[in-house]
Amino acid sequence: MTIHDIYQAQRSYFASGATRPLSFRKTQLKELRKAIKRHENEILAALHADMRKAPVEAYGSEIGLLYEEIDHTLAHLRQWMKPVPVSSPLMHYPSGSVIYREPKGLTLLIGPWNYPFQLLINPLIGAIAAGNCAILKPSELAPATEAVIRKVIADAFKPELVAVVTGEGHVVIPGLMQHRFDHIFFTGSIPVGKKILEMAAPHLSPVTLELGGKSPCIVDERADLKTAAKRIIWGKCWNAGQTCIAPDYVLAHEKVADRLMEHMKSAIHQFFGENPANSPDYPRMINEKRFDQVASYLQQGKVFTGGQTERSDKYIAPTILTDVSFESPVMKEEIFGPVLPVIPYKTTAEAIGMIAQNPYPLALYVFSSSRRTEQAFIEKVAFGGGCINNTLVHFANIELPFGGVGYSGMGRYHGRNSFNEFTHEKGVLKTATWLDVPMKYPPFNNKLKLLKMIQK
Structure with a gap:
């Protein structure tokens, strides 16, 4: 499939509403966990081949963290998805207000080479939990891990939900970003992060940047x-x-x-x-x-x-x-x-x-x-x-938000923060019809004094 074919397939799939139910999201997260487990030894071997990571270090930093993230998300996702009632201004009585949480749509996740498995799959957990589709671009600089990522994702998902695109980043990413994504998540260097923002700007696509700096x-x-x-x-x-x-x-x-x-x-x-x-x-x-x-x-x-x-x-x-x-x-x-x-x-x-x-x-x-x-x-x-x-x-620590500030990035993820990053919060105010307060309607006459009293 070409990039355009994948993009169109995911657009259609998301529009069908298939990704929205809680049961669907939890099933996909469980499938991801199973796929990682099935390919665990291959992942460890790939990380050793790319960077000579010892099994303990590779498991601790690239696999174990993902199991914890998935398990934590599965345990809390129902609560995260619930609509949240909030208060409403007195002047709009009788009204009630609710925040609804809905998926953003199509997401593009661009991973780095230094933790090539974990730093690509971790944001994917949040994207799936929030009910989105995703296209993944792993780093070509870690070729063994890039290959095993393709296997894991193909094992866990249909391409209309999650797909992997590979190749030289400076060629593939501009091609991908000719399309509009509903959220872009990039982990990498500050110079490349600036280029990602530039390519996202014409589409007004929201972007999470996980960069670096001198810590x-x-x-x-x-x-x-x-x-x-x-x-x-x-x-x-x-x-x-x-x-x-x-x-x-x-x-x-x-x-x-x-x-x-x-x-x-x-x-x-x-x-x-x-x-x-x-x-x-x-x-x-x-x-x-x-x-x-x-x-x-x-x-x-x-x-x-x-x-x-x-x-x-x-x-x-x-x-x-x-x-x-x-x-x-x-x-x-x-x-x-x-x-x-x-x-x-x-x-x-x-x-x-x-x-x-x-x-x-x-x-x-x-x-x-x-x-x-x-x-x-x-x-x-x-x-x-x-x-x-x-x-x-x-x-x-899944309970702590992770992300940068200023030159080191924008946006937060891990745990609930990952879910929030890939979620649109839609505020809705509902007003009853049994009472229709006339104050907001013309003619206004002497209503200014009353308005100031109410809004004090």
Whole structure:
């Protein structure tokens, strides 16, 4: 089927009303879960082939999260779909008001390469739960996962409900977006996100953008340094740093910066051994282009530990950099790799000023035992979401909305937020006919005084 054929088939199918009933939506979610389960080993093998992800990491970050999302949605979908009565203004008495939740229609979901399975299927769960049809565009940069996504989706759905379109993104996506979609969900880089918005603008299609940015990690003098070091290195080296919410750089209080770096060096050794290249638990860069970009950052500071590379293996060791300039590319661009600059600071205000040089991070992490320090960063820095004394794990809490702000994106998903993102809330006010208050009708005469009294 051509893109046009798929699009027309989904338009007709959605117009039939088949996707609207609760029973249909729940059935489709269960079919998706079954299909993932049937192909679980293939998914793990594909992720290893594309990025050398260890089974535990691949399952935890790409499959297990989806099972939780589906189960949570199935448990709550009936309640989410219910119409919600709300109050009505007295001047429109006798009236009642209700918010109805209905599907938007046809959705386009564009996935990234770094978590190529989970970050495409996760928003699909929300799209199906909300009663929509969907066209999926997986990343061609993870070809093994792209192939298994096609199998999973074909196993679970008819193409008039959910279909996969593959190919080079710069060719396929403009072709797709010649059509009007009722919602577009994109996960990827800021430059491509801007292009998605441009292509959506002529159709006035609503867009969710899950982007990135430079997510800071702040460690003050009251932090538990050993625990902070382990959690920072874990978050940075998960997927070899190719994570949109990975700690991009560390701001360490000058009193503890040296000790923190020693603890982080020890954590690297504890996790991956003397030579991380030999660890079965340490992934690789997605391709040579990404390797070259991340490797270039190694020259932009002093290597405290790590720094080893092997281009033929797409391997870059977990690396801590010091003496970096805020004007260098490593502090201007999202690193998206296992290179971690550490910069000392003196005061909370100074740290907040440093963060402001790369505004609107997708995530922010604070390590401290001080409630005042926590609140200072939460209240004074605009960021998508984050953790206190941890990294990454806010993403795994279905009850928390996930998304960016400013340059790091727009829109929210996970759990109920995913359902809401793909749902149109239709407000309806119903007025009885047994009483018809004449106040709103001309002639108005002296009704202004009465109107002001009612609307006080």
